[in-house]
Amino acid sequence: MPTIYEVAALAGVSPATVSRVLNGVPVSPAYAAKVRQAAEALNFTPNRTARTLRRRSSEIIALIIPDIENPFFTALARGVEDSAQAAGYSVVLCNTDERQDKEAKYLKIALSEHMAGVILAPASNHTNLDAVVSRKTPVVAVDRSAHGYTVDAVLVDNVAGGRLATRILHQQKFSRVACITGPPDVETAQERAAGWREVFTAHNVDTAADEYLRFANYRVDGGHSAMADLMKLAEPPDAVFVANNLMSVGALQCLRELRQAPPSIGMVAFGDHPFGGLTSAGATVVHHPARELGVTAAALLIERINGDAQAARTVVLATDAGRTIGDRVSQSSES
Amino acid sequence: MPTIYEVAALAGVSPATVSRVLNGVPVSPAYAAKVRQAAEALNFTPNRTARTLRRRSSEIIALIIPDIENPFFTALARGVEDSAQAAGYSVVLCNTDERQDKEAKYLKIALSEHMAGVILAPASNHTNLDAVVSRKTPVVAVDRSAHGYTVDAVLVDNVAGGRLATRILHQQKFSRVACITGPPDVETAQERAAGWREVFTAHNVDTAADEYLRFANYRVDGGHSAMADLMKLAEPPDAVFVANNLMSVGALQCLRELRQAPPSIGMVAFGDHPFGGLTSAGATVVHHPARELGVTAAALLIERINGDAQAARTVVLATDAGRTIGDRVSQSSES
DNA sequence: CTGAAAGCGCTAACAC
DNA sequence: GTGTTAGCGCTTTCAG
Numbered sequence: 294m295p296t297i298y299e300v301a302a303l304a305g306v307s308p309a310t311v312s313r314v315l316n317g318v319p320v321s322p323a324y325a326a327k328v329r330q331a332a333e334a335l336n337f338t339p340n341r342t343a344r345t346l347r348r349r350s351s352e353i354i355a356l357i358i359p360d361i362e363n364p365f366f367t368a369l370a371r372g373v374e375d376s377a378q379a380a381g382y383s384v385v386l387c388n389t390d391e392r393q394d395k396e397a398k399y400l401k402i403a404l405s406e407h408m409a410g411v412i413l414a415p416a417s418n419h420t421n422l423d424a425v426v427s428r429k430t431p432v433v434a435v436d437r438s439a440h441g442y443t444v445d446a447v448l449v450d451n452v453a454g455g456r457l458a459t460r461i462l463h464q465q466k467f468s469r470v471a472c473i474t475g476p477p478d479v480e481t482a483q484e485r486a487a488g489w490r491e492v493f494t495a496h497n498v499d500t501a502a503d504e505y506l507r508f509a510n511y512r513v514d515g516g517h518s519a520m521a522d523l524m525k526l527a528e529p530p531d532a533v534f535v536a537n538n539l540m541s542v543g544a545l546q547c548l549r550e551l552r553q554a555p556p557s558i559g560m561v562a563f564g565d566h567p568f569g570g571l572t573s574a575g576a577t578v579v580h581h582p583a584r585e586l587g588v589t590a591a592a593l594l595i596e597r598i599n600g601d602a603q604a605a606r607t608v609v610l611a612t613d614a615g616r617t618i619g620d621r622v623s624q625s626s627e628s
Numbered sequence: 629m630p631t632i633y634e635v636a637a638l639a640g641v642s643p644a645t646v647s648r649v650l651n652g653v654p655v656s657p658a659y660a661a662k663v664r665q666a667a668e669a670l671n672f673t674p675n676r677t678a679r680t681l682r683r684r685s686s687e688i689i690a691l692i693i694p695d696i697e698n699p700f701f702t703a704l705a706r707g708v709e710d711s712a713q714a715a716g717y718s719v720v721l722c723n724t725d726e727r728q729d730k731e732a733k734y735l736k737i738a739l740s741e742h743m744a745g746v747i748l749a750p751a752s753n754h755t756n757l758d759a760v761v762s763r764k765t766p767v768v769a770v771d772r773s774a775h776g777y778t779v780d781a782v783l784v785d786n787v788a789g790g791r792l793a794t795r796i797l798h799q800q801k802f803s804r805v806a807c808i809t810g811p812p813d814v815e816t817a818q819e820r821a822a823g824w825r826e827v828f829t830a831h832n833v834d835t836a837a838d839e840y841l842r843f844a845n846y847r848v849d850g851g852h853s854a855m856a857d858l859m860k861l862a863e864p865p866d867a868v869f870v871a872n873n874l875m876s877v878g879a880l881q882c883l884r885e886l887r888q889a890p891p892s893i894g895m896v897a898f899g900d901h902p903f904g905g906l907t908s909a910g911a912t913v914v915h916h917p918a919r920e921l922g923v924t925a926a927a928l929l930i931e932r933i934n935g936d937a938q939a940a941r942t943v944v945l946a947t948d949a950g951r952t953i954g955d956r957v958s959q960s961s962e963s
Numbered sequence: 964c965t966g967a968a969a970g971c972g973c974t975a976a977c978a979c
Numbered sequence: 980g981t982g983t984t985a986g987c988g989c990t991t992t993c994a995g
Binding site: 296298308309315339340344345346348 | 987988989990991
Binding site for chain 2: 362385399402
């Protein structure tokens with residue numbers, strides 16, 4: 294495995310000159326040509342480890358996400374990657390499996406490999422970013438905020454999304470709209486439920502909202518069991534707002550087993566349906582802009598990497614118009 | 629950001645001793661304790677870049693896959709990760725988007741970052757592994773073989789899978805079984821189609837198999853348009869074998885639009901259905917052991933990293949019993 | 964514009 | 980068992 298010394302020897306120049314050519318620092322055209330030729334001949338690839346050690350920074354961005362099997366996060370990853378590639382960075386994906394220990398490990402790796410920056414969808418509210426912050430490694434939180442730290446964040450307006458979803462169901466003339474949200478200690482779950490609660494209480498003055506609220510695990514099985522639970526109520530809901538994509542799959546599954554698929558019962562899901570078009574028609578989704586979250590997060594991160602030192606920013610993306618799952622019929626958007 | 633020199637100074641020992649405790653090389657307990665304490669006090673994290681430069685190898689495995697949005701590959705990734713973690717390695721995921729240039733770029737990064745090894749699902753039949761092989765970086769091909777290189781590979785028996793799928797349809801009394809497979813230059817697509825062709829020609833002596841064979845892009849839209857195309861035939865098929873998970877989503881979508889969902893028309897898909905249970909009942913899947921592929925590939929790779937130098941191995945996993953999509957009814961397995 | 968030389972932080976001979 | 984020291988391959992002052 295050749296080094297710049299061998300390239301230098303072959304080209305008849307100093308290693309410094311080789312380095313300059315490789316890094317686009319002005320060098321006489323004659324030398325530059327010789328160096329390139331020599332590098333080519335030796336099939337030379339610079340050793341990034343050495344470069345990173347010397348420069349104290351690599352051209353790699355770490356993207357740390359909780360669940361690589363959730364299409365929401367993979368779409369987000371695509372967004373990050375597209376943005377990053379365009380700016381000349383490579384991204385490596387790390388899956389925390391919603392576990393704090395794995396998250397901590399990958400954060401440590403990102404630091405000790407001197408990666409250019411990290412984009413993180415925190416696995417919990419207890420992520421420790423002390424080391425990252427104290428070493429001034431650029432970091433942006435995405436989808437979920439970094440509890441307790443003032444770092445850049447790219448989020449969606451979950452409360453508005455919950456509100457929008459619930460209103461759509463009321464427009465569709467449903468009146469007892471239940472809610473299945475995520476784990477109680479996850480910020481996005483709380484927020485989406487809050488949006489629902491607002492609208493619910495306005496429409497059901499003498500019913501305790503909690504009766505129609507269920508917390509589940511943001512996965513398919515959670516949506517299924519929560520839906521089953523709701524349908525056992527003395528006065529079951531006639532519609533339901535499901536706070537993420539995977540749970541809506543489970544909820545639809547459950548309803549289908551009960552022979553009650555939409556539109557006989559109303560459903561709005563928060564988050565686009567994976568491989569939509571196959572699911573029962575009649576359900577509606579509030580669009581969760583996964584890719585855009587990724588693109589924006591990468592853009593912010595790259596600004597930081599390039600030295601932007603302004604105060605931490607939080608950008609909130611809108612969730613927009615629902616669309617009927619399966620039939621792809623447009624719905625009116627909330628103002 | 630502290631170095632071992634600072635830790636050494638605080639602990640009153642030499643940097644070499646610090647390095648030794650960090651690496652588990654025997655050191656007097658008294659010193660070891662002092663070093664640990666000093667490291668703790670300074671919140672010391674070893675600089676992996678320097679270590680990698682010196683040792684010429686890191687503890688990171690690169691997993692390079694063509695499509696991070698395909699649930700098959702994310703399941704495979706989970707398998708790799710679980711295996712790797714258990715052996716003390718971290719894995720970083722790289723998405724090539726089925727593009728050779730991105731694949732080449734990530735391979736180059738894996739090498740120049742001196743990663744411990746790479747697991748690769750080649751984007752095409754033209755992957756260049758010269759550099760990897762000549763540097764003796766352990767590599768294992770997964771799902772698709774590394775055309776032209778004798779490296780470890782973990783594959784599935786695609787021909788048998790195609791055969792099994794087609795036989796299931798014949799058992800279900802369908803007689804004109806078409807096939808939608810992947811791109812013509814992708815090995816797995818060829819193989820699955822070959823399995824189908826065998827059975828097709830045995831059953832349809834006077835029909836050219838090609839008339840009922842379509843190549844598509846292994847994605848949802850490809851499955852949709854290929855299905856539409858088949859249904860326009862003068863004598864349309866009464867059943868179809870779809871060679872991957874995503875395309876089967878598209879094909880079902882298409883049939884649904886034509887009001888011809890299974891079981892009125894037969895369908896067997898190669899590869900488990902993402903979020904199955906919502907799709908129309910009646911289709912069957914041939915199980916594609918994604919997670920197992922990943923687990924096995926990681927196991928082989930780790931053996932190589934640990935110095936195993938035997939000849940290249942190819943392990944072929946079986947595809948097994950179909951299961952009805954949606955209703956999860958078991959099918960009999962092929963012997 | 965170019966070269967010499969000093970490290971980046973760590974590990975691994977090599978002496979003691 | 981422990982310290983000294985010489986690099987790993989690259990970039991980057993600093994002279995010229």
